[in-house]
Amino acid sequence: MNKLKKLSTSICGLLAFAGTVSAQQTNFKFKLGTGGAPAGYTLISAASVFNEDAGYGIDFGSTARAVSRDAKMTLKSSFLTADKPFFFSVNVPEGNYKVTVTLGDVKEKTETTVKAESRRLMLEKVATAPGEFVTKTFVVNIRKPNIGTGGKVSLKPRELGKLDWDNKLTLEFAGAHPCVEAIEITKADDQITVYLAGNSTVVDQDDEPWASWGQMIPRFFKPGVAIADHAESGLTLGSFMGSHRLDKVMSMIKPGDYLFVEFGHNDQKEKGANDGPYKSYTERLKAYINEARAKKAIPVIVTSTSRRAFNDSGKVVNTLGEYPAAARKVAQELNVPLIDINAMTADFYNALGVEKSKKAFVHYPANTYPGQDKLLEDNTHFNVYGAYEIAKCIIEGIRRNHLGLGKYLIDAPRFDPSHPDPVESFFLPPSPPSPVLQGTLVKPDGN
Numbered sequence: 001m002n003k004l005k006k007l008s009t010s011i012c013g014l015l016a017f018a019g020t021v022s023a024q025q026t027n028f029k030f031k032l033g034t035g036g037a038p039a040g041y042t043l044i045s046a047a048s049v050f051n052e053d054a055g056y057g058i059d060f061g062s063t064a065r066a067v068s069r070d071a072k073m074t075l076k077s078s079f080l081t082a083d084k085p086f087f088f089s090v091n092v093p094e095g096n097y098k099v100t101v102t103l104g105d106v107k108e109k110t111e112t113t114v115k116a117e118s119r120r121l122m123l124e125k126v127a128t129a130p131g132e133f134v135t136k137t138f139v140v141n142i143r144k145p146n147i148g149t150g151g152k153v154s155l156k157p158r159e160l161g162k163l164d165w166d167n168k169l170t171l172e173f174a175g176a177h178p179c180v181e182a183i184e185i186t187k188a189d190d191q192i193t194v195y196l197a198g199n200s201t202v203v204d205q206d207d208e209p210w211a212s213w214g215q216m217i218p219r220f221f222k223p224g225v226a227i228a229d230h231a232e233s234g235l236t237l238g239s240f241m242g243s244h245r246l247d248k249v250m251s252m253i254k255p256g257d258y259l260f261v262e263f264g265h266n267d268q269k270e271k272g273a274n275d276g277p278y279k280s281y282t283e284r285l286k287a288y289i290n291e292a293r294a295k296k297a298i299p300v301i302v303t304s305t306s307r308r309a310f311n312d313s314g315k316v317v318n319t320l321g322e323y324p325a326a327a328r329k330v331a332q333e334l335n336v337p338l339i340d341i342n343a344m345t346a347d348f349y350n351a352l353g354v355e356k357s358k359k360a361f362v363h364y365p366a367n368t369y370p371g372q373d374k375l376l377e378d379n380t381h382f383n384v385y386g387a388y389e390i391a392k393c394i395i396e397g398i399r400r401n402h403l404g405l406g407k408y409l410i411d412a413p414r415f416d417p418s419h420p421d422p423v424e425s426f427f428l429p430p431s432p433p434s435p436v437l438q439g440t441l442v443k444p445d446g447n
Helices: 002-023 213-220 237-242 245-252 280-294 323-334 341-352 356-360 384-400 404-408
Strands: 027-032 042-044 056-059 065-068 078-081 086-091 095-104 110-116 120-128 133-142 168-177 179-187 192-198 225-229 258-262 298-302 361-364 376-382
Touching: 027 078, 042 056, 086 179, 095 110, 095 120, 095 168, 110 133, 110 179, 120 133, 120 168, 120 213, 133 168, 133 213, 168 179, 192 245, 192 404, 213 225, 213 384, 237 245, 237 280, 245 280, 258 280, 280 298, 280 323, 298 323, 341 356, 341 384, 356 361, 356 384, 376 384, 384 404
Parallel strands: 027 042, 133 225, 192 225, 192 258, 258 298
Antiparallel strands: 027 179, 056 086, 065 078, 078 179, 086 168, 095 133, 095 179, 110 120, 110 168, 361 376
C-alpha cells in the first residue's frame, strides 16, 4: 500500500510539474490552414477556436477560412484568410517575444497588416504578388499587473480585461487580402526595451477612431527593440507613480533599456499648494530620471503634444502653460535627451491649417462609426493618421539625439513635421471594436 501511495504521489507530482511546464511554454510554431503540419508545428485550422485548455487559437469570436492551393499540403499550400480582421492568441508568460509570420498566396496577390495586443501597429500593409511568400519578424512586449518586487499595478476600471494586461499574446490580421501561413513565437530576453510612461496621447488606445503615437511606433523598429507602453489615459507624473506603474517599470527595466516620459496635459490641472510646472512637476520628472539612471537605463524626456488650438491669425497657440518649458529646463539641467514633441506637433498642425488639422484628430460627424450617434470633436486626442505622423516625429527626435536606438529603425526616412504625409492618401485597415469597450466609443480620460 505504501509503495502504491508513493507511486501515486510521484505520478501526481510529475503531472503537476508537466502542467507547470506547459503553462510556462514560451516557444511555439503554428501552421495555419488545412491538411497536416510539418514536424514541430501545431496545425491551426479555421475551427481552432481559442480556449484556456489549449492556450491558443482564433480569438474573440473572429473567423477565418482555410484555403488550399494544391493537394500536396506542403507548408506553402494552404493558409488562413478572412474578409474581416481576425485575431489569434497564445497564452504566454510576461516578457518580450519575437513573432515571425509567413504571408502570401500561391495564386493571388495579398496585403496584410498586423497589430498586436491593443492595436499596436507591427506590420503595415505587407504586399505579396501571386506565388510570392514573405517572412517578417517583429517583437511584442507582454506585461501583467503583478510586480516582481511585490504588489501590483492599480488598474483603472476601463483597463480591466484590456488586451495589454491579460495573459495572452494577441495578434490581429487585417487588410485588403490577409493571408497567413505560419506563425512562430519565441521568448526574446535579449531585446532592448523602450518603456513608455505617459497619458492618453501615448497609451495603446483600445478603439477606433482614437489612437496614440505609442501604439504606432513599434512599426518603425526591427527586431532588437521592444516597445513596452505603460502609459494610461488621464494620468499625471504623480498618479503614474501612485498607481505603481513606475514601480512596475523599475522592477523590469535593465541596463541599456530606455524610459521615455511624456506628461503635462493632466498635470496642468493639479492645483495643490506644491503643484505647478516648476514645483511638483519638475520634482517628479527629476525623480523618474534618477530612478532610471539608478538602473543604468537611459531616460528621455518628451514634451507634451500640443492641443489643436489656433489664434485669430490661424497659428497654433500654446495651451499647456509653462509645462513644456519646465520639461525642457529639466532636460538641460540633468543632461537628458529631449524630444520636443510640443514644438514638432505645433509645426505639424500649422502645416495642415485650421480646418485640415481636424483630419489628425478625432473629429467625425455623427454615425461615422457604428453606435456613434453624436458628433465627435476632440482637439486633444488623435486619430490613426495623427498618431502615425507624431510617431514619425518621435523617430525624428531619436535621430536628432543620436540615440543608440537609431540603428534599429526600419522604413523610417527623415521626417519634417512642417511637411507631413498627405492625409488624403493615408490609410490603415481599421480594427474591430475591442472586446473590452465593445464599440461604445468612450472618449479617453484626460484633456
